[in-house]
Amino acid sequence: MQHRIRFGMNVVRVGVLAALAALGCGADEVTDGGGEGSEVPRTTVVTLHPDGTETVSIHDTEPAEPSGKVITNAISRQSPCPPYGTLELHDQSTLGGNQICFVGSGTVDLRRYCRSFVRVGGLPFPICRGRWDQNVRSYFSGKYAGYLSENPTSPTDSCQSFTPWLQTDAAGWCGTHAIWVTIN
Numbered sequence: 001m002q003h004r005i006r007f008g009m010n011v012v013r014v015g016v017l018a019a020l021a022a023l024g025c026g027a028d029e030v031t032d033g034g035g036e037g038s039e040v041p042r043t044t045v046v047t048l049h050p051d052g053t054e055t056v057s058i059h060d061t062e063p064a065e066p067s068g069k070v071i072t073n074a075i076s077r078q079s080p081c082p083p084y085g086t087l088e089l090h091d092q093s094t095l096g097g098n099q100i101c102f103v104g105s106g107t108v109d110l111r112r113y114c115r116s117f118v119r120v121g122g123l124p125f126p127i128c129r130g131r132w133d134q135n136v137r138s139y140f141s142g143k144y145a146g147y148l149s150e151n152p153t154s155p156t157d158s159c160q161s162f163t164p165w166l167q168t169d170a171a172g173w174c175g176t177h178a179i180w181v182t183i184n
Contacts, residue, residue: 048104091139107182136175141166148178155180
């Protein structure tokens with residue numbers, strides 16, 4: 001009898017996970033940062049492959065001790081992003097809060113990626129609470145150049161470009177309204 005109940009719960013969980021994946025909240029790995037109300041920053045790593053596919057993983061990010069240098073503080077986190085090798089977008093100023101890192105080049109729709117999560121009822125995994133579009137507050141371009149676009153129907157309509165190794169501690173209007181990112 002226990003096996004049937006467990007099997008039934010696994011089928012429900014797989015169904016819910018499939019629905020979340022269809023909404024863009026799927027990931028190869030989702031780690032839970034704590035109980036309800038947990039404010040552990042999350043890092044989403046998106047690897048863009050040459051064939052147009054992507055690999056997405058989501059991790060908890062442990063904050064570092066204050067260091068006095070913004071870039072040192074951001075890199076000294078226990079982040080799964082390759083140091084300096086990715087475009088990092090953050091939802092707080094001075095490279096703070098949740099982050100999403102892109103490895104590789106291409107154009108991405110930020111509406112596809114979850115930025116924050118919430119625990120619901122007795123579900124054993126978090127649910128997407130907010131997305132990355134219109135939530136970029138700071139960024140570090142690493143070795144990449146590219147641009148941001150806030151036009152919901154045209155990802156090639158650039159409103160703010162970035163050069164390699166650019167750290168922007170407070171994104172301007174375009175960054176805070178960005179829907180698309182093109183990484184060269």
